Amino acid sequence: MTTVKDLPREDYFLSGHTACPGCGGAMVVREVMKVLGPNTVVYMPASCLLIFSDMYPYNAFKVPSLQILFETSAIAAAGVKRALKRLGKDDTTVVAFAGDGGTADIGMQALSGAAERNEDILYVCYDNEAYMNTGIQRSGTTPFGAWTTTTPLGSTSEGQGKNEFKKDVPRILMAHDVPYVATASLGFPADFLKKVDKAKAKKGFRYLHVLAPCPVGWRAESDSTVDLAKLAVETGIFTLLEYEDGVLTLNREPRFTPVREYLKLQGRFKHLSEGQIASIERWVKDKWERDRALAKALGPKPKVPVAIVR
Amino acid sequence: MIEMKPAVKLPTTGERRMVTGDYAAAWGAMVSRPQVVAAYPITPQTMIIEHLAEFLAAGKFDAEMMRVESEHSAMSAVIAAEATGVRAYTATSSQGLALMHEPLFVSPPMHLPIVMSVVNRTVASPLGIWVEHNDTMPQRDTGWMQIYVEDGQEALDMVLQGYKVAEQPLVELPMMIGMDAFLVSHTIESVDLISQEDADAFLPPYKPVHAYLDPQRPMVVGAAAPPEYIQEVRWETDLRMRRAAEFLEETDREFGRKFGRTYGGMIETYRLEDADVALMTLGTVTSTAREVVDRLRAQGERVGLIKLRSFRPFPAERLQDATAHLKAFGVYDRAVSYGVGGPSYIEARNALYDTTTMPILSFLAGLGGRDVTPQDVELMFKKTLAAAGRGRRASGVHWIGTRGVSP
Amino acid sequence: MAAQALAVAASHDGYSAIAFPFFGAERRGAPVLAFTRFGEERLRVRTQVYEPHFVVVLDESLVETVDVLAGLRPGGMVIVNTTRAPDRLVLSKKAKSATVDATTIALKHTKQAAVNTAMLGAFAKATGLITLEGVEAGIMEVFGRRLSKEIADRNVAAARAAYEATRLGEGDSGRVYAKATKWLPTAQELPPGLATPPMETPFGRVGVGSSPSNLTGGWRVNKPVLDGAECTNCLLCWFYCPDGSITRGEKIVEIHYEYCKGCGICAAVCAPKAIHMEREIEEEVKA
Ligand SMILES: Cc1ncc(C[n+]2csc(CCOP(=O)(O)OP(=O)(O)O)c2C)c(N)n1
Ligand code: SF4
Ligand code: SF4
Numbered sequence A: 001m002t003t004v005k006d007l008p009r010e011d012y013f014l015s016g017h018t019a020c021p022g023c024g025g026a027m028v029v030r031e032v033m034k035v036l037g038p039n040t041v042v043y044m045p046a047s048c049l050l051i052f053s054d055m056y057p058y059n060a061f062k063v064p065s066l067q068i069l070f071e072t073s074a075i076a077a078a079g080v081k082r083a084l085k086r087l088g089k090d091d092t093t094v095v096a097f098a099g100d101g102g103t104a105d106i107g108m109q110a111l112s113g114a115a116e117r118n119e120d121i122l123y124v125c126y127d128n129e130a131y132m133n134t135g136i137q138r139s140g141t142t143p144f145g146a147w148t149t150t151t152p153l154g155s156t157s158e159g160q161g162k163n164e165f166k167k168d169v170p171r172i173l174m175a176h177d178v179p180y181v182a183t184a185s186l187g188f189p190a191d192f193l194k195k196v197d198k199a200k201a202k203k204g205f206r207y208l209h210v211l212a213p214c215p216v217g218w219r220a221e222s223d224s225t226v227d228l229a230k231l232a233v234e235t236g237i238f239t240l241l242e243y244e245d246g247v248l249t250l251n252r253e254p255r256f257t258p259v260r261e262y263l264k265l266q267g268r269f270k271h272l273s274e275g276q277i278a279s280i281e282r283w284v285k286d287k288w289e290r291d292r293a294l295a296k297a298l299g300p301k302p303k304v305p306v307a308i309v310r
Numbered sequence B: 001m002i003e004m005k006p007a008v009k010l011p012t013t014g015e016r017r018m019v020t021g022d023y024a025a026a027w028g029a030m031v032s033r034p035q036v037v038a039a040y041p042i043t044p045q046t047m048i049i050e051h052l053a054e055f056l057a058a059g060k061f062d063a064e065m066m067r068v069e070s071e072h073s074a075m076s077a078v079i080a081a082e083a084t085g086v087r088a089y090t091a092t093s094s095q096g097l098a099l100m101h102e103p104l105f106v107s108p109p110m111h112l113p114i115v116m117s118v119v120n121r122t123v124a125s126p127l128g129i130w131v132e133h134n135d136t137m138p139q140r141d142t143g144w145m146q147i148y149v150e151d152g153q154e155a156l157d158m159v160l161q162g163y164k165v166a167e168q169p170l171v172e173l174p175m176m177i178g179m180d181a182f183l184v185s186h187t188i189e190s191v192d193l194i195s196q197e198d199a200d201a202f203l204p205p206y207k208p209v210h211a212y213l214d215p216q217r218p219m220v221v222g223a224a225a226p227p228e229y230i231q232e233v234r235w236e237t238d239l240r241m242r243r244a245a246e247f248l249e250e251t252d253r254e255f256g257r258k259f260g261r262t263y264g265g266m267i268e269t270y271r272l273e274d275a276d277v278a279l280m281t282l283g284t285v286t287s288t289a290r291e292v293v294d295r296l297r298a299q300g301e302r303v304g305l306i307k308l309r310s311f312r313p314f315p316a317e318r319l320q321d322a323t324a325h326l327k328a329f330g331v332y333d334r335a336v337s338y339g340v341g342g343p344s345y346i347e348a349r350n351a352l353y354d355t356t357t358m359p360i361l362s363f364l365a366g367l368g369g370r371d372v373t374p375q376d377v378e379l380m381f382k383k384t385l386a387a388a389g390r391g392r393r394a395s396g397v398h399w400i401g402t403r404g405v406s407p
Numbered sequence C: 001m002a003a004q005a006l007a008v009a010a011s012h013d014g015y016s017a018i019a020f021p022f023f024g025a026e027r028r029g030a031p032v033l034a035f036t037r038f039g040e041e042r043l044r045v046r047t048q049v050y051e052p053h054f055v056v057v058l059d060e061s062l063v064e065t066v067d068v069l070a071g072l073r074p075g076g077m078v079i080v081n082t083t084r085a086p087d088r089l090v091l092s093k094k095a096k097s098a099t100v101d102a103t104t105i106a107l108k109h110t111k112q113a114a115v116n117t118a119m120l121g122a123f124a125k126a127t128g129l130i131t132l133e134g135v136e137a138g139i140m141e142v143f144g145r146r147l148s149k150e151i152a153d154r155n156v157a158a159a160r161a162a163y164e165a166t167r168l169g170e171g172d173s174g175r176v177y178a179k180a181t182k183w184l185p186t187a188q189e190l191p192p193g194l195a196t197p198p199m200e201t202p203f204g205r206v207g208v209g210s211s212p213s214n215l216t217g218g219w220r221v222n223k224p225v226l227d228g229a230e231c232t233n234c235l236l237c238w239f240y241c242p243d244g245s246i247t248r249g250e251k252i253v254e255i256h257y258e259y260c261k262g263c264g265i266c267a268a269v270c271a272p273k274a275i276h277m278e279r280e281i282e283e284e285v286k287a
């Protein structure tokens, strides 16, 4: 199993990319690529990642990469994999790195289709909780209360930040009963690397949802990325979990640090009222109750005998 | 008693059977040996993918078949497969093609020679399932080659020819092959089902020249690009579309030498040499129009016919030569560019602007799947004959067979 | 946003004005171009500005690689954010110059290294074409409306301070620049479909794995400094650095500066505090 010390020196996502200083997304991609190694093909949709790593004539990947459209990460990766199979290169890992918008919103249809067909790809969503590339607009995974440019502040009920709670994408993927679903945070390297390792080793559809703090969009200091990734977990806001062969495991019991500790580091939450903060606290509590119940309820998935007639 | 002429023996190289146009297209796809097929069902294309699935299930065909969740994904999957370096096929129709509009733009600049059969069907609203060309015509500027066929045999043959042209290293453009809903897709007729052996001899395996994804030979395929690079890519794509014309002609001749059937390349003419006026048609109306030409000829009218096979690349030079002796020219379209006229009429006027001052008339008929009868076609000829020799002023747009509208 | 604020300022002062960014891969800290045109008559040309009367340089390190005076009109002026006096600037040719230490001013007033509003104050002072009131109006309009009154106020304070601190003089010539810096192949030379393997060009590598051609170290405001004696070789900084700017050694890590954007993450994750961040002052080597 890979630990920080065993990680190769070699990078497959290189310096000279143009992500903002302290970009969590760039960190996620760099670490995942270290684990995946050279026998990999990368797909990138329109996103910050595309712009900071694939602006012609430069490209930050040491392995082949494909880019076509925004909402096509899962299907394009699947198409690549199917073709590689025909070419006798089934051992090549095909990974799609997509943002939360490209995953939870516009890309959900293709994602669900690919998951249901159990396409043999690794799908990594780096969740920076908004459409960052287009300038910080809300997405389905933007948390409750957060300021974005499409949930700006004002005196009406429309001016209090985002009015809805974060879409639970991993749970949607679990409902597809794919071989592997996991969430990860940069704040917990051992857990993160263990999951990338597992995801790499498995066959079939694998989904990793990684929280990727964005100093620009979250209105935070550029050196706070790792702290934010830790606090998101320790406050209970972001749950580290793993869903494998039908069994759901909650990987870490958080300390339940007060959510304010996390919120106060981010300008996007500066305006929150006491009421809104209470709502977030309540949401965290309910989420943990539900997820615990879910973990208890979800046993190994029924083994259906599959007859293959030849 | 009714007299019947003896049947003409049609050239046959494989097995001749009575099949639908969809079956013929599926057969053409099968013997082209695509490695990846991705598709989504839509009437009247469904039978194409059903047949491919049957071939696959029966072990006659070997490919990765992706039963995807939308046409957007079908097109994206074949783009990705081609980008990886294999031959890929898909088929769609109408709303499905409209949903593909976004990914259609991707493959031409990227040198990805996909072939797709499109059963031409009306695009809502109103919703209908019958023939109209308002699905393919709006895809004009996506960079796809566009061919219109007349029957099941041509639907089959063009898949093979399509890959051959599309995969030319100097072309590397995708091709859509339009076949009229029901009139081709669901019509049973005698088709020469080309054998795998003959197909292989005509169409060699695909070897990607410029774009592929291989960790041993890494390459960036698809990138964001600043203004410094995009215009050159546009120019180069335009160049390949111009070049494709020559390969379409040559490939059709080569096909003829092997299979005994040719289609005239980008256009086919019928009794045109000594004609005073001619009509240009595309799709199945062409068959009916041949019949009408014979009838009018029997009545002493000097009329001829041009079948437009290739809409992109547009055969401007061949049209200029073919129409040089005409006194009037009618152009039939099964789609309307609202407020202007038929799409191929617009193209024809543009192509002929430098070479002729004869009147060019636009005829719109059969929209939404309405039958275009011999009487309708005869009326188009009559109107064209009446305009003969009257100069450009006699041009105009005519709606044929529209209740309450004089043609 | 500074270009827009300048246009608003010019408009406030009665000129006809337009501004637009060159919309590139704009990330925080990355070099960007933006243009403002203003004049007494209605402006019609909507293109980038190729022959400016004034060039405002927000990041001094840029003058090392970019000939910022390339299109400057005779008699034009360059306004640079630097700690240096105007007479100590060395550029491609002699030119009227104005300088101000906008970074220090911005850090003081806005607690951020975003110097654009301070530079507006410098522009007003250096050119005399725009009033300080105009600049305030521009900042209020562009920053106040989008962010908040409080942020706008702090930026106005920065602009005022910069106005006072701006010095005028004449810069020296003598710096030599490479002729072209960009790979601009013809349509025939471009890889078909832009499908590009690793390729060497006279301007460096392009295609797969080519991003190291792009030295991002110039974006930095603060730089990480390692105290080797304190390093426990835990490798967290190496793991986390988003820009791959830290390498592993035998006993301790090493920081490299070609790509380091100065985010400060390495310092933040270092438990023994072996890394600290320092304000980076350009040390000029006279060309
Ligand atoms: C069909 C389509 N709609 C909209 C866009 C514009 N667009 C490009 S990237 C982007 C946001 C990406 O957000 P996300 O997926 O979260 O990635 P991030 O930029 O935040 O990393 C949008 C809306 C597009 N490229 N294509
Ligand atoms: S905006 Fe956020 S996600 Fe995008 S490059 Fe900058 S830090 Fe990374
Ligand atoms: S400050 Fe540290 S973490 Fe940030 S880019 Fe520089 S070396 Fe890397």
Ligand SMILES: [Mg+2]
Binding pocket: A099, A100, A101, A127, A128, A129, A130, A131, A132, A139
């Ligand atoms: Mg995002």
